[in-house]
Amino acid sequence: MKGLRILLVDDEPLMRLSMVDALETIGHDVEASASGTEGIDAIRQRPFDLVITDLRLPGADGLTVLTAAKKQSPHTEVMVITAHGSVETAVGAMKLGAFDYITKPFQMDELLLIVERVGRVVTLRRENQDLKAVLEDKFSFGGILGANNQMRAVLEKIKLVAGTDSTTLILGESGTGKELVANAIHQNSARSHYPLIKVSCAALPETLLEAELFGHEKGAFTGAVRQRRGRFELAHRGTLFLDEIGEISPVVQVKLLRVLQERQFERVGGNDRIDVDVRLVCATQKDLRKEVSQGRFREDLFYRLNVVHVVIPPLRQRQEDIMIIAEHVLKMCSSKMNKMVKGFSTAARELFLRYSFPGNVRELENMVERAVALGRDREAIQPSDLCGFQSCPFTGGLPQESCGFCSEGLTGQKREERPLTSLATAREQFEREYIVSVLERVEGSRTTASKILGLSRKTLWEKCKRYGIPSARDESGGEEE
Ligand SMILES: Nc1ncnc2c1ncn2[C@@H]1O[C@H](COP(=O)(O)OP(=O)(O)OP(=O)(O)O)[C@@H](O)[C@H]1O
Ligand SMILES: [Mg+2]
Numbered sequence: 001m002k003g004l005r006i007l008l009v010d011d012e013p014l015m016r017l018s019m020v021d022a023l024e025t026i027g028h029d030v031e032a033s034a035s036g037t038e039g040i041d042a043i044r045q046r047p048f049d050l051v052i053t054d055l056r057l058p059g060a061d062g063l064t065v066l067t068a069a070k071k072q073s074p075h076t077e078v079m080v081i082t083a084h085g086s087v088e089t090a091v092g093a094m095k096l097g098a099f100d101y102i103t104k105p106f107q108m109d110e111l112l113l114i115v116e117r118v119g120r121v122v123t124l125r126r127e128n129q130d131l132k133a134v135l136e137d138k139f140s141f142g143g144i145l146g147a148n149n150q151m152r153a154v155l156e157k158i159k160l161v162a163g164t165d166s167t168t169l170i171l172g173e174s175g176t177g178k179e180l181v182a183n184a185i186h187q188n189s190a191r192s193h194y195p196l197i198k199v200s201c202a203a204l205p206e207t208l209l210e211a212e213l214f215g216h217e218k219g220a221f222t223g224a225v226r227q228r229r230g231r232f233e234l235a236h237r238g239t240l241f242l243d244e245i246g247e248i249s250p251v252v253q254v255k256l257l258r259v260l261q262e263r264q265f266e267r268v269g270g271n272d273r274i275d276v277d278v279r280l281v282c283a284t285q286k287d288l289r290k291e292v293s294q295g296r297f298r299e300d301l302f303y304r305l306n307v308v309h310v311v312i313p314p315l316r317q318r319q320e321d322i323m324i325i326a327e328h329v330l331k332m333c334s335s336k337m338n339k340m341v342k343g344f345s346t347a348a349r350e351l352f353l354r355y356s357f358p359g360n361v362r363e364l365e366n367m368v369e370r371a372v373a374l375g376r377d378r379e380a381i382q383p384s385d386l387c388g389f390q391s392c393p394f395t396g397g398l399p400q401e402s403c404g405f406c407s408e409g410l411t412g413q414k415r416e417e418r419p420l421t422s423l424a425t426a427r428e429q430f431e432r433e434y435i436v437s438v439l440e441r442v443e444g445s446r447t448t449a450s451k452i453l454g455l456s457r458k459t460l461w462e463k464c465k466r467y468g469i470p471s472a473r474d475e476s477g478g479e480e481e
Contacts (some may be wrong), residue, residue: 007048009054010057067096079099128331146324154310154313169284170309171283171284172314175359179241197240198241201245216267217270232265319353351386
């Protein structure tokens with residue numbers, strides 16, 4: 001913990017001196033004031049992480065000091081010192097936002113313990129701010145984190161696309177952040193003051209989806225007791241996000257094509273033509289070109305939707321982003337759940353880098369959230385916190401089938417289905433598979449792969465040769481012999 005900037009307000013010179021002494025000895029930067037008024041002056045002049053104040057003071061009392069400190073900066077923590085028997089005032093102080101209180105007479109150790117707790121909160125907050133600043137600055141747009149080159153290109157494209165009115169198609173596997181991208185496009189567009197309306201096309205059967213999108217007139221069908229405006233109308237001047245567009249039926253495809261061509265439509269059961277000014281953003285996990293070639297999706301609609309497309313790569317192809325997102329989620333969850341978990345153990349990091357994340361960022365988020373909630377180690381997330389199964393062989397314990405780490409995640413082959421061999425052969429087999437998978441995921445860069453594997457480039461080259469792994473690309477020039 002770095003030293004805290006502390007203001008101490010107490011009118012008893014001896015108490016003040018001994019507290020200043022104790023706090024400075026353990027590395028804090030302490031300023032002392034002998035009255036409430038003097039304390040409030042100090043608070044106005046420079047920021048403090050912690051204000052320790054006696055409640056009964058000449059001039060302004062401790063509660064006034066507390067209020068002034070909180071008003072100046074809500075992040076300043078305040079600890080109050082109360083006289084024996086005046087717990088009610090202490091409770092009042094807590095209600096005004098004090099971090100904690102201590103009753104006189106007290107041992108210096110008791111005071112230092114509270115200060116240490118404040119220190120942990122302040123450190124976490126500083127780290128959060130640092131991380132946030134770094135991420136916001138460099139690798140983030142609209143809450144989408146990404147340091148990987150492909151992801152940075154995606155972020156740049158989103159920035160450009162947001163400024164236009166073009167229909168946009170977002171493609172990516174489940175959990176890659178398609179909805180997040182749609183949000184970012186809308187929030188950063190000129191339409192951001194108007195609604196962003198979302199429709200999940202897979203959630204509704206054909207007829208309901210039609211009515212949902214275009215609205216209906218009174219009596220259009222059984223149950224249509226009054227006229228209802230559809231999502232296109234609700235999104236007027238804003239953005240309509242059609243999620244899972246690959247699921248819409250041929251009938252709805254035709255209707256949608258017409259709106260895109262004419263910017264007009266009729267409500268179900270109605271004749272009035274309705275004009276809308278809507279920007280369309282669509283998303284799908286499906287390979288829409290394939291759907292077109294197999295006759296399931298209209299080609300003309302595909303071209304109308306695919307004016308601009310954003311392809312989000314799966315998480316396993318952007319190794320650099322795994323820890324950035326994991327750290328971010330960890331910070332968010334631990335402050336939300338009021339935990340002090342600081343990071344991930346080396347073994348946990350290694351597991352992350354070996355895992356293929358079929359559920360992409362959503363899976364990573366859930367994994368980290370569960371680890372923070374249930375983790376046993378207060379300081380760092382351990383491999384055993386990451387697996388939902390207590391007896392996972394990778395994260396500790398006996399073999400178990402259905403964990404991402406212990407079954408499909410690593411090799412696509414369940415461990416018990418493998419041929420029985422000697423340990424040496426199994427080890428070599430694993431080593432070969434693992435080197436191949438790392439090389440694939442770093443797009444063949446032997447320098448990066450050797451860093452991840454903790455090997456020198458020469459050793460990696462030797463291993464590749466021994467296992468017959470094709471020569472890899474290397475940034476620093478040529479193939480090694
Ligand atoms: N690059 C990223 N940075 C930070 N958080 C992300 C990122 N990508 C996705 N997330 C988070 O992951 C979760 C899943 O994202 P989202 O719902 O946008 O995915 P999706 O592609 O729409 O998934 P699905 O196909 O299952 O609907 C969300 O909580 C989102 O905030
Ligand atoms: Mg989604």
